[in-house]
Amino acid sequence: MSTENTSSLFSKGEKLTNGYFTGDAYLQLLLAKDKNNDFVIGSVTFEAGARTNWHTHPKGQVLIVTEGLGLYQEKGKPAQSIKKGDIINIPENVEHWHGASATSKMVHIAITNYKGEVNAVWLSPVTDLEYSEANK
Numbered sequence: 107m108s109t110e111n112t113s114s115l116f117s118k119g120e121k122l123t124n125g126y127f128t129g130d131a132y133l134q135l136l137l138a139k140d141k142n143n144d145f146v147i148g149s150v151t152f153e154a155g156a157r158t159n160w161h162t163h164p165k166g167q168v169l170i171v172t173e174g175l176g177l178y179q180e181k182g183k184p185a186q187s188i189k190k191g192d193i194i195n196i197p198e199n200v201e202h203w204h205g206a207s208a209t210s211k212m213v214h215i216a217i218t219n220y221k222g223e224v225n226a227v228w229l230s231p232v233t234d235l236e237y238s239e240a241n242k
Contacts, residue, residue, distance in 0.1 A: 114213060115172050116149040126228045128237075129156030131205070136215070145219045152176065152212045157205025157237060160229040162198075165219035169194040169204060176212030177240050178204045185240035188212070203232045208241045 119134030130153040137147040144165075149172070160181065169178070171192045178194050179185035181201035188194060188204070196202060198221075206212040218225045232240075 114151075118151050119149065122150075126159045126161070127156060127205075128159070128231055129153060129205070131156045131158075139220055139225075145217055146225060147215060147217050149213060149215050152206035154206050154211055155208055155237075156211075157232050158203045159231045160201055160203050162201050162227045162229070163196060163218060164198055164221035164224055164227065166198045167196040167219065168217040169196070170215040170217075171212065172215060173211070173213035175207045175210040176205055176214070177207055178202065179236075179240055188214075201229065205232075208237070 116134045116136065118132045120132060122131045122133055132151040134149040134151075135146070136149055137143065139146050152174075157177070169188075169192075171188050171190050171194075173190055176188045177185045178188050179202060187207070194204070204214070
């Protein structure tokens with residue numbers, strides 16, 4: 107008998123260990139950049155409490171939440187709750203972060219455009235205080 111989670115749209119993928127995430131986050135690559143597509147698509151699973159660092163995208167990004175509850179915040183603005191079915195259109199070069207809430211996992215599909223060979227510029231981690239404030 108299979109023990110794989112069949113309620114998720116895609117498999118959890120590989121644990122992200124690149125230093126750009128706090129907590130347990132996983133990536134399932136769905137489509138790599140190629141000669142036809144100047145973007146990458148991945149399903150990212152954030153366990154409760156997991157989140158990205160602050161970062162920007164030189165050609166923007168789209169997030170499609172497929173499961174759970176999470177948070178999205180642009181620098182200088184209040185965090186917003188995101189849930190299954192929400193679509194977040196992130197403009198180019200806007201500093202932001204996203205991840206799970208403190209009490210729920212969150213899964214999203216990320217469609218990230220490239221400018222040349224760059225699709226993200228990673229910045230500092232979201233502090234525990236910033237994350238705590240976002241969860242209020």
